[in-house]
Amino acid sequence: MVYYAPRHLEDAVDFLSNEPAIVLAGGTDVFPSLGERSLAGHVLDLSRLLELRAIDRADGMVRIGAAAPWSDIVATPLPAAFDALKCAARQIGGIQIQNAGTIGGNICNASPAADGVPPLLVLDARVELVSARGVRRVALSDFILGVRKTDRASDEIVSAIVIPEPPEDAKSAFLKLGSRSHLVISIVMVAAFLRRDSAGRIAEGRVAVGACAPTARRMRELERDLPGKDATCVEVTAAHLGALAPIDDVRASAEYRMKSAATLCQRAIAEAGCRNG
Numbered sequence: 001m002v003y004y005a006p007r008h009l010e011d012a013v014d015f016l017s018n019e020p021a022i023v024l025a026g027g028t029d030v031f032p033s034l035g036e037r038s039l040a041g042h043v044l045d046l047s048r049l050l051e052l053r054a055i056d057r058a059d060g061m062v063r064i065g066a067a068a069p070w071s072d073i074v075a076t077p078l079p080a081a082f083d084a085l086k087c088a089a090r091q092i093g094g095i096q097i098q099n100a101g102t103i104g105g106n107i108c109n110a111s112p113a114a115d116g117v118p119p120l121l122v123l124d125a126r127v128e129l130v131s132a133r134g135v136r137r138v139a140l141s142d143f144i145l146g147v148r149k150t151d152r153a154s155d156e157i158v159s160a161i162v163i164p165e166p167p168e169d170a171k172s173a174f175l176k177l178g179s180r181s182h183l184v185i186s187i188v189m190v191a192a193f194l195r196r197d198s199a200g201r202i203a204e205g206r207v208a209v210g211a212c213a214p215t216a217r218r219m220r221e222l223e224r225d226l227p228g229k230d231a232t233c234v235e236v237t238a239a240h241l242g243a244l245a246p247i248d249d250v251r252a253s254a255e256y257r258m259k260s261a262a263t264l265c266q267r268a269i270a271e272a273g274c275r276n277g
């Protein structure tokens with residue numbers, strides 16, 4: 001086994017182009033998934049790559065380094081449209097998990113219950129990947145392919161999440177339902193992004209739901225119905241949520257998830273609308 005923790009991204013890329021390796025960021029998904037096993041094979045630890053932790057705004061884009069921990073995202077001043085992402089960050093595990101766990105790890109782990117994904121979907125986030133073959137960007141909605149499946153090739157490192165600078169008047173909200181308020185895997189979570197017109201009605205609305213399908217999804221049918229509506233009185237029906245396919249499991253039944261998704265969508269839209277104040 002080779003354990004490698006480089007200080008420069010190019011060294012990390014070089015290592016991964018020569019050796020298949022487990023990529024380790026905060027390790028908060030990797031280590032629990034091992035159970036009684038130890039890490040085997042080569043390990044590439046990204047935690048010393050300071051360039052992968054930076055959060056910058058330039059050229060109309062907000063760039064969040066893939067190894068930025070959740071607590072850095074909470075602490076960084078960002079446009080109001082990022083409030084949903086910050087709210088999700090504050091609810092990921094406890095403070096120790098938020099200090100170690102990273103945004104890149106959350107999306108690469110591709111859990112249907114990854115709380116970071118719905119807020120990033122409503123921000124139209126793109127995933128930047130780097131390898132010895134070059135750099136490419138892919139929409140987050142195309143990056144996460146299924147349960148624990150992503151579009152990442154084994155020699156690629158996710159270097160950043162890149163988001164078009166949202167309009168100043170855009171607001172957002174995130175709601176998470178679990179069996180208790182904190183330290184819990186989501187039963188359903190919803191992110192809403194809203195802009196209002198001069199009459200206070202919805203001008204543009206984006207909504208994403210997680211933990212109700214193999215991957216978190218944007219609710220396009222619902223989004224099409226939002227313009228012109230009062231954010232506090234939107235009625236969300238089953239027809240709006242056709243993209244969802246929840247399952248029965250130990251945390252909740254499919255029926256409960258579906259009903260909760262509708263309620264949380266309504267509440268998240270209303271909350272984002274009130275923030276638009």
Ligand SMILES: Cc1cc2nc3c(=O)[nH]c(=O)nc-3n(C[C@H](O)[C@H](O)[C@H](O)COP(=O)(O)OP(=O)(O)OC[C@H]3O[C@@H](n4cnc5c(N)ncnc54)[C@H](O)[C@@H]3O)c2cc1C
Binds near residue numbers: 027067108183185
């Ligand atoms: C007690 C506890 C509570 C938790 N609560 C929540 C919660 O409430 N909500 C939630 O969403 N999650 C939760 N998690 C899961 C986890 O903390 C998050 O998903 C976290 O963001 C993972 O980040 P990480 O850096 O620790 O990932 P790691 O464990 O280091 O990596 C996860 C996966 O991503 C890959 N990877 C990581 N970074 C990169 C990269 N830059 N490029 C390529 N591949 C990469 C790894 O190879 C691995 O497959 C919890 C975990 C624990 C242990």
